[in-house]
Amino acid sequence: MSDSFWIGNLDLNKKVHIIGAGISGLLAGYYFKRNNIDFHIYESTNRVGGKLQSIQHESGIIETAANSLLSTPRILEFLDHLGLEPISTTKKLKRYIFRKNTLKSFPYMSFSELIIFSRNLFKKTPINIDELSVYEFWQPLLGDKCCDEILTPALNGIYATNSKNLLFKDVFNSNFSFGKSYFSYLKFLKKQASSFKSISFPSGIEELPHALEKKLEGNISLNTKMSTYPENSLICIDAKSILKESLTTIYSQTFILEENIKKLEGSFGVLFNSSSPLLGILCNHQIFKRNTRPSYTLMTSKEFSEKDFLQCIENLFNEKHSIINKEAFSWVKGLPLYGQQRPIELNELLETPHAYFGNYTKGISLRSLIEQTL
Ligand SMILES: Cc1cc2nc3c(=O)[nH]c(=O)nc-3n(C[C@H](O)[C@H](O)[C@H](O)COP(=O)(O)OP(=O)(O)OC[C@H]3O[C@@H](n4cnc5c(N)ncnc54)[C@H](O)[C@@H]3O)c2cc1C
Structure with missing residues (x-):
């Protein structure tokens, strides 16, 4: 054993x-x-x-x-x-992030951010990772803004908290010789992720x-x-x-709509940064082809009523929609905080x-x- x-x-x-x-x-x-x-x-x-x-x-x-x-x-x-x-998730769906008030492909970086990122790729990673937060580990590579606006959204949908509240070694694979460059660590993570497949069942x-x-x-x-x-x-x-204390809250609300959200056609979903109560939107009917109607799950840090949802969709995508059905699940202190x-x-x-x-x-x-x- x-x-x-x-x-x-x-x-x-x-x-x-x-x-x-x-x-x-x-x-x-x-x-x-x-x-x-x-x-x-x-x-x-x-x-x-x-x-x-x-x-x-x-x-x-x-x-x-x-x-x-x-x-x-x-x-x-x-x-x-x-x-x-x-059953596998549909291939080649677009993954979005809500950045600078618009929908961008994940992980969107501006030209100047890309230049800084490329320069930082060959910096050495910290060696003593035991006490580091996710934010502290990645900050030398990404800088403050990209940590807040790209890294945190990527983790928000899973851990419902921002990168400063999470311990690096609990969230990322630490089976690596730290002290090598960020570039080699990213290569290591990419290799590991290449065997991952997101699935569900019929x-x-x-x-x-x-x-x-x-x-x-x-x-x-x-x-x-x-x-x-x-x-x-x-x-x-x-x-x-x-x-007692290491807990966080997440709300999962699924809305079945009369029609597709046009701006999210062909998409897996959208990630948001920590200034928004929205953590993520999943386009269920596109991820798994077993739904007959457009179905969206909102992961949020506060409860969303039908009115909140419709208002939010209108603000984000400038589209008006009508809801056929809603199922909401509150997990107050329902997730462990790593x-x-x-x-x-x-x-x-x-x-x-x-x-x-x-x-x-x-x-x-x-x-x-x-x-x-x-
Ligand atoms: C909104 C949300 C979205 C998530 N999305 C994902 C995802 O996409 N992918 C992923 O991998 N993970 C995801 N997770 C995480 C995953 O769902 C959970 O980690 C997992 O389901 C937890 O299972 P558990 O058995 O540890 O706890 P629980 O599911 O809470 O089970 C505990 C069981 O113990 C029973 N019980 C409690 N007290 C007693 C008692 N005194 N005597 C007998 N029985 C008792 C309860 O009735 C319950 O059946 C998500 C979690 C949430 C909340």
Whole structure:
């Protein structure tokens, strides 16, 4: 067995009690099943999947949280073992960023910014990266403005916070000899990203927890809220119930429209900088060809009403639209914050008698959760 994916102590010679059947709890259970370790999963609600839910709407699928999974060849193999048939995102969609009050192709830089960027490419990266924020690491290459207006938007849609609040080593691959040039580090990241493929499933991302549920038949008790944890528990409940401070909020609102937003035709979506409550817009019907009507998901840091949405579309794109349907999901303190405070809070958890695994322990994404349990 490889390094443990959980933090804290577990005795694998005794039965493991997994608390929560979100994707973390299910992946943990599947790992124990493959390794012949005795376990049982307890889930407080009447379904598995936790935040992952794919609502089947007559005009397409509406996701409550994750829209897609960034997979690698190893993850695709794992999904194949689960009997899943992934669908890929549409190729060659344009990715936009809202910069200088207009829609630009990501990552847009002005001519003068490009010159400074090219000059800085051969600067050496910092060596001691442990305490650095994402902003501090990239600032010598990008400068303040591009950090705020390009780097932060790229992270906003995933972490719902700006680059100053995120620890570099938690967000970027640090398996690199730092001290070499930014150019070599970018080349290293590009090589790693070349094997990534963004996918979902024909009936939405919820097919993943359902496939795991099937494999774990007989090992899951639904409608079983655990208010105290038995000895040898692996706690896989949401970050909000575990961490005190390292949390942030995201709202995910999907709007089905009568007609396409013309300016976003052929596009994956748009990213925004931190001065806007908008974090990102996803064009669902273009990303996956399973929606019959134009469908847009807004990730925001505040709740958007239908009126707010229509006003925002009019301001951004100078287009008037009408909404057919809206589904809104609020995740108040629903995302872990990968900042300076998180390692301190994780250390405090080590003083409790339990073990923990979730999107706050070693990685926020589904890709990271899966990779840790492979
Ligand atoms: C808006 C949004 C968009 C996202 N987009 C993406 C994306 O595109 N790609 C990506 O990779 N990731 C994305 N993520 C992240 C990903 O969705 C989460 O990291 C992941 O779903 C978290 O799963 P979890 O199992 O750790 O927690 P949860 O889903 O919160 O599961 C916890 C489970 O524990 C149960 N539980 C709680 N308390 C108890 C108890 N006392 N007893 C028993 N059971 C209990 C709950 O009912 C729940 O089922 C997104 C997240 C959000 C919020």
